[in-house]
Amino acid sequence: MKRKLVIATLSLSLAFSTYTVSAETLSSIKEKKEQNRSEQNQTKSELKANKNQQDHTVKQIEDLESSIDKTLSQIGAKKESIKETKASIEKLKKEISVLEKRIKERDELLKERVSSMYESGGAVNYLDVLLGAKDFGDFLDRVFALNVIAEQDKAILEEHKQDKADVEMKKGQVESELTSLNKDLKALEGLNQKLTAQKKQKSSLLAQLEKEEEHLHEHIMALDEKNDLLSAQEAAIKAEIARAKKEEEERKKREAAAKAAAEAAAAKAKAEEAARKRSSNSGSSSPAPTPAPTPAPAPTPVSRDFIFPTQGIITSTFGNRSAGMHYGMDIAQRGSAVPIVAAASGTVSRAYTSSSYGNCVFITHYINGQLYTTIYAHMRTFPAVRSGQTVSQGTFLGYQGNTGASRGQHLHFELHKGPWNASKSNAVDPRPYIQ
Template structure:
């Protein structure tokens, strides 16, 4: 997602800039200054082109951000849809669990009914058995009394009308009792067969219910699996959304910061150009004065010699590198890919960390022009300086500062105090984060280099 700003300010010569501010007379010739002014004008045109490209890139980026935001809205809608599905699935699971509970209760009720029917069958069998015994006893009595009893003979043998009535009533009672016994016996036998049939039917129903229960349990397992899948899908979409949001936030800030840095670099070029033109004017005036002096002292043999003034270009300080250590301390983290101590993700650590307590004096690693002095996302209080050393442009960055004592556009010399180290921004403890870029600084840090290779 990130864009890269090409190398900028390739012709800001720090030594020249500093000489403009430290000496009224430059050791450089008018031709050299003309070339520098020409180079600076070319650089201005290049910066204007870069500014145009960055504006176009900013517009494209904003369009991408809008699309991504729309996508986020869509993802949010998808997540809401999944939430609804999760709710529906949970309701289905609850209903299915209720169905299973109802089926289990029905099975238990059927089993209880079967047990009751079995108890009734036992009672019916007992009653039937007793009646059968009673009927057998009556038959044996009848057989003892001469075979089948003829109720008509009993009635006709009455001695009087009252006896007739008594005999008729007794016969009717006996016959009713026999009839009741037979009817009860028949009813119990029918009930016995019915209970046996009901037991078989209920056993069959229990088996059917058990099969339905297994199906319901299988459906419940499927619903729970569906629920887990939906929850996993939601978590995945949320993770993707959070990652996308993180990238967008990071890039949104970097585009604006690059635009501001580019504008600061353009201002630095304009200042260097003005300084060069002023120096050129001073050289022209000096030449006129020297010509007058020459005419006035034609007989003088001493002549006027011009002393060169040290450029103060911030050399290596006696070492093999072109930058000095910006703060007193020891290296706590190297340049390169590492697991970020805050986010826990592997990413490029585009500089090196120097362990330094809060308030440790911060020095410019080399002479140059300050292009940024203020807060940057993640970096906290930050200073950026552009340097031109042996025709190559470098940009140094100093982050997590506790204080800043320079401002954008200010010319600084190597070793000059520019602030103090601290613990601002995304930092896990007091230290200085120091970056070196060949060319202009860019958010992608694709032109960053290992500072150790350039330090003395």
């Protein structure tokens, strides 16, 4: 009992000290509001830098597209040249086979001629022919005929020589054409690889561009919107702390009542025990002593942990993206009525339609002396709760949607450990805080 009192005192003093911390938080919010203008300027320059980065990415994509076109036309030209080379090789091969056939045939002919010349005694044969002339006229005819035969032989030999040289030359040509074909095929392979790489680079640049746009949109917030949020938050923090204080008092009352009931029960049990002892002293047997009744348990406090605010899969986690910081967690599920609920009890600081967050809700929570802010963005329709409203964990806020700067239906959920500020410096990864 004594220990219980100590714990009660401790938690009371802790509660008071944290209320003081929150008062400091409030003054820091005021400071934040004053800083807003300079932050706004910083945001503007960040947006400009982001815009420049986007322009740069677009330029890179355009450059890449023209290189891809160039590569494609190079591939086309290479393929055409490969086709031509192959046709030329075929033509050469045909010419070679014609030449080789002719050479073979002529070889046969020449062999026959040479052997017949040897058989008939070669040059002696010429003399026989001439000497066999009947008269001078016949002799002249024979000389002429022999000359023609000699000329023909000479021409055949010349042709033969030429054809053989042609075959050698064309074979050489085929060799060099084959070499150039292999070179072209290798070049084509290289070009295809280049094209694949360029296409990959382009798709990654496109993805980057998309993220940059998303990032850009998600963070555009007008100065007025920021100041409205801060003012609404101040009021919500005060209301939430008052609510938490009241809840704490009610809890204490309940605990005191439970304690009194437990004490009364214990006193009653003690009296009964004393009465039993008296009666057992007069009797012979002693019954087993009844254990003291356990005091009624204090009502369990409402769970203060966060719950998943909606159903679906986590499509994007908290943390750095290529284009910058993602301050929340995206949860998405298809369907026209995927409900979004409050992740914990709290006070709605704002429920409105933002150009970037779409239909959204900001809730201030005060849990075990710690201030939190949760944000639910891109709801399908205007939120089902209003600014200033007290909500319990699980209170329906609206449906998953695609309003504001959003690409596809999802819930963008942010958790800030402390109050929300324009620079989102209190944003934390919500996942470890969810049951």
